[in-house]
Amino acid sequence: MSLALSPALRDLMQGWLTTLASLRAASDATVDAYGRDLADFLDFQARHAGETLGPAALRGLTASDMRAWMAAQRDRGVGSRSLARRLSAVKGFYRWWAEREGFDATPVLSMRAPKHGRRLPRPLSVEGAARMLETVGEQDARDWVAARDVAIVTLLYGCGLRRSEALTLDARALPLSDTLRIRGKGGKEREVPVLPAARAAVARYAALCPHDLAPGTPLFRGIRGGPLNGRLVAKVMEQARMQLGLPATATPHALRHSFATHLLDAGGDLRAIQELLGHASLSTTQAYTAVDTARLLEVYAAAHPKA
Structure with missing residues (x-):
């Protein structure tokens, strides 16, 4: 795809992707996916503006410009989950860029992703x-x-x-x-x-x-x-x-879910399973194991010092 982007903007895009790969230890697949998502966004904004897009124009994007992009994504049949991921890539780029050059990226960063239900592979039986x-x-x-x-x-x-x-x-x-x-x-x-x-x-x-x-x-x-x-x-x-x-x-990936679910079914502690999976939050582990609220409260009651 030939993007109507200025060389300076191309350099910015590459700088962000390099940062993702080197400093934030993102996988090659993640870097590639974010690169495609950002390229698609920049291509739309260039066409939307009707001219070659440079850093100055991109810093001046409005909430209206963002809504136009999201509406165009919807028109193309992009689902809520995919649109949320693409918006995450755009926000990540803007957050990095705004911190680097000190401008206000609020119109982009304040955009909310569409709500979508969390879908996870179902675990296999033992x-x-x-x-x-x-x-x-x-x-x-x-x-x-x-x-x-x-x-x-x-x-x-x-x-x-x-x-x-x-x-x-x-x-x-x-x-x-x-x-x-x-x-x-x-x-x-x-x-x-x-x-x-x-x-x-x-x-x-x-x-x-x-x-x-x-x-x-x-x-x-x-x-x-x-x-x-x-x-x-x-x-x-x-x-x-x-x-x-x-x-x-x-x-x-369903095997990973199966590991967690079967451990929990065998009486494993949810906090310990969280550590084994490398999850940052217990809510993520809860989703992985399809644990119900009652079981989560049992774990909380047993682990919380004030319970």
């Missing part, structure tokens, strides 16, 4: 998760690839990892110990226990992998030895769920 782990290992005839896929999904379910967290593990973690230090969103670190089944699955993969798993290199590899693409993990789970007749919600 039996469904066990069948998924077993069936994933039957999707590829190459022993090392099958072992790799089993190792990854076992970490997702057994440790509650995000797919990106599993795929960025360094080979220096071998052999896995009883705990694993995970670097999650925003660069936050947490320590998670590693079940014997997960350690065994990773050890089997490491023994069969034809590539050199030297410290400082990715633990999980693609066929040619490069870092494993996350889409392949989703694909192998899709194949397995279709074979098992499981719903489309049986995704890699």
